[in-house]
Amino acid sequence: MIPLTASNYAANVHNRSQETPDLDAIKRYEAKADSETILHKFGMVTAKGNMIGFGMFVMGAWDPVLKPGYAEVTINVDSKWQSHGIGSRMLDEIEILAERHGADSLQTSIKDTDERSLDWAKKRGFSITSQTFESQLSITEFDTSQFDASFKALNSAGIRFTSLAEYPQDEVSHNRFWNFWRELVSDIPGMADQPLPDNDRMNQLTQDVDKNGFILAVDGHQWIALSMIIKETDTTYYNSMTGVSRKYRGSGLAQAIKVKAIDYALQNGATYIRTHNDSKNAPMLSLNEKLGYRQKPGQFSLVKHFN
Structure with missing residues (x-):
């Protein structure tokens, strides 16, 4: 060693x-x-x-x-x-x-298809805390126009779509974005008790990321939904997070803003989009399936606590 x-x-x-x-x-x-x-x-x-x-x-x-x-x-x-x-x-x-x-604790992850490694970890004191699924969408033939009626209805209700790139690239805008992101992330199944980076750290981690992929839904001056999509390779983009403010859930915003994320990836020459979701996040898993995402083997998160 x-x-x-x-x-x-x-x-x-x-x-x-x-x-x-x-x-x-x-x-x-x-x-x-x-x-x-x-x-x-x-x-x-x-x-x-x-x-x-x-x-x-x-x-x-x-x-x-x-x-x-x-x-x-x-x-x-x-x-x-x-x-x-x-x-x-x-x-x-x-x-x-x-x-x-x-x-005082060790955390790790193991593919949910790797029964041998999972059994090994359990015998050495690790226990499963959650399961996450990866899904992948082929977008080469994805037709965003099929959602035109949905967007027309949202636009008629005064909702428009933009991105962080359309705002001043300064501390005020970035802090506003990460504060909104943090508000939405805290509602995602499996994330409520997870520590989150502070704004400075998030700015550091995303300083070279295209802010056109930080898509926002806006009602008046209020941000009400976001979807972050990030380039991984020339052909693959990663939809890292999608969320909608509680007051606006059930209005089709989650689907609409994910379609905007898909459209962004298409405009940048992508052929695939990846994402991950906790197994308890049934609404988002269902929406991804509706959009054509295909679920791939997931992974278990495990923890070992020391006395």
């Missing part, structure tokens, strides 16, 4: 299994960390430089935000090397780090 960084990766890892990260992934992890982040990454590497396992321990400033006392952990083992004690060895190291840094 060796510590892994972007600077020593090439010297130590000559081959890797698909379950372990490449150099670009290591760089992304390091880019997410700041001066307040506790980040440990290590690989299980054979004498020939084959990485057959990877572990990671994170506390402090991170994305998504961690609860106080919680550490985000990752344990991945090459399928051909499972049942050889490699995962347990990495968990032992992680628990040493947890004690050293004062963590």
Whole structure:
């Protein structure tokens, strides 16, 4: 087991299994960390430089935000090397780090189709806290005009659609946006007890993101719904969040603003949109299905608490 960084990766890892990260992934992890982040990454590497396992321990400033006392952990083992004690060895190291840094809980995620890893985690004290589904929409043949009547009705009611890009790109507008985002996120199933980044952190995380994809529904001067869609690759966009103010729910706004997000992705040459939803968020899962999203295997979130 060796510590892994972007600077020593090439010297130590000559081959890797698909379950372990490449150099670009290591760089992304390091880019997410700041001066307040506790980040440990290590690989299980054979004498020939084959990485057959990877572990990671994170506390402090991170994305998504961690609860106080919680550490985000990752344990991945090459399928051909499972049942050889490699995962347990990495968990032992992680628990040493947890004690050293004062963590009282470990959180992780496992694909809901990976019964072997799920069983392994449960036997080592982890328990399931939630389930999240990924859905994907092919938009190459998506016809937004089929929703023209819905938009006409909303426009007649005085509701218009815009984006954060249409507002001054200053602290006032950005704070207003993130305060509104926070209000809506707190109503999403599975998010009520989750810590959220402050406005400065959200501005930092999204400073290079096109604000035309931060779509808003407006009634007069009041923001009443939003949908955030972000470029991942040249062909894939990610719909990270959609929400509607309580007073305006049931009016078709959620569907309308998601269609606006789809239209934005189409205008930018995307062919697919991805999103995630908690299994308890039945209304949004139903809406996604109506729009043509196809559900993919999801993942379980798990936690292990120390006494």
